Amino acid sequence: MNRQHSNEDQREISHPEQYVFTPPIDIYETDEGLVLYADLPGVSVGSLELQVQDNKLTLLGKVEPQIPEGAHPLHTEYEVGNFLRSFILSGEIVHSEIEAKLANGVLRIFLPKAPKAEPRRIQVNTG
Amino acid sequence: MPIFRWEQSWNPLRDLEREVDRLIQGVEFSVQGIRIPRQYPAVNIFELDHEYLITAELPGMQVQDLELTIANSVLTLKGHRNPPVIDDGDIPEERFRRQERTFGEWQRSLSIPDRISEERLSAEFHEGILKIHLPKLEEELPRQIPVSSGE
Numbered sequence: 001m002n003r004q005h006s007n008e009d010q011r012e013i014s015h016p017e018q019y020v021f022t023p024p025i026d027i028y029e030t031d032e033g034l035v036l037y038a039d040l041p042g043v044s045v046g047s048l049e050l051q052v053q054d055n056k057l058t059l060l061g062k063v064e065p066q067i068p069e070g071a072h073p074l075h076t077e078y079e080v081g082n083f084l085r086s087f088i089l090s091g092e093i094v095h096s097e098i099e100a101k102l103a104n105g106v107l108r109i110f111l112p113k114a115p116k117a118e119p120r121r122i123q124v125n126t127g
Numbered sequence: 128m129p130i131f132r133w134e135q136s137w138n139p140l141r142d143l144e145r146e147v148d149r150l151i152q153g154v155e156f157s158v159q160g161i162r163i164p165r166q167y168p169a170v171n172i173f174e175l176d177h178e179y180l181i182t183a184e185l186p187g188m189q190v191q192d193l194e195l196t197i198a199n200s201v202l203t204l205k206g207h208r209n210p211p212v213i214d215d216g217d218i219p220e221e222r223f224r225r226q227e228r229t230f231g232e233w234q235r236s237l238s239i240p241d242r243i244s245e246e247r248l249s250a251e252f253h254e255g256i257l258k259i260h261l262p263k264l265e266e267e268l269p270r271q272i273p274v275s276s277g278e
Contacts, residue, residue, distance in 0.1 A: 105255015
């Protein structure tokens with residue numbers, strides 16, 4: 001599998017020993033709304049914070065240390081840290097009906113669009 | 128009796144590094160922006176008192192799509208990750224606003240030292256993190272040697 005997207009590229013150090021990563025996402029649009037997927041390995045339901053403020057959706061996934069204490073690292077290819085990313089929502093998203101689900105380290109957020117008003121035919125009468 | 132050298136016996140990246148070194152020698156490059164092709168998945172390896180521990184981030188994988196095999200001191204991790212679907216069908220390209228995640232089949236082999244109890248090897252998968260436990264052989268564990276006073 002060719003992993004074109006490397007988390008490393010976006011990793012930035014916010015604290016000497018604490019990494020904050022930008023998780024890779026997919027967004028696709030359906031007739032009903034937008035579906036957003038984010039890869040958040042190591043994040044559990046209890047350690048995930050989702051917040052909508054004004055029109056900004058912020059996700060913060062906290063990752064607990066995965067390794068028992070006293071483990072001696074022999075070989076390190078990836079770093080562990082928290083995930084943070086925010087999105088600007090368009091005006092048609094119904095904030096109160098946003099749904100989120102977390103499974104196997106992947107977050108799925110459904111952002112429903114407000115149903116468009118049905119076009120109304122205006123009767124034109126002849127004078 | 129052969130002298131066991133840990134550093135040499137367990138360095139899954141060694142061959143890759145050598146290959147990269149070879150590539151770099153022939154190419155002029157600037158350090159910024161260099162992208163070394165990385166093997167998937169990235170792994171971390173730890174040593175504990177009674178075992179070695181390998182971890183890998185595999186978000187979106189299902190346990191049934193993961194396959195671990197061990198033969199001749201080579202541990203092979205294999206799996207595939209399916210992209211999301213709408214109504215059991217592929218999502219048309221034009222519907223995507225962002226596409227940053229990758230999908231497909233992958234495989235990676237790691238050579239492991241022969242001081243491992245292969246029969247007691249175990250693995251767990253939670254929240255997209257795979258952990259493989261490689262228990263050390265009993266005779267490798269530190270042993271208390273009683274000291275008598277000689278009286």
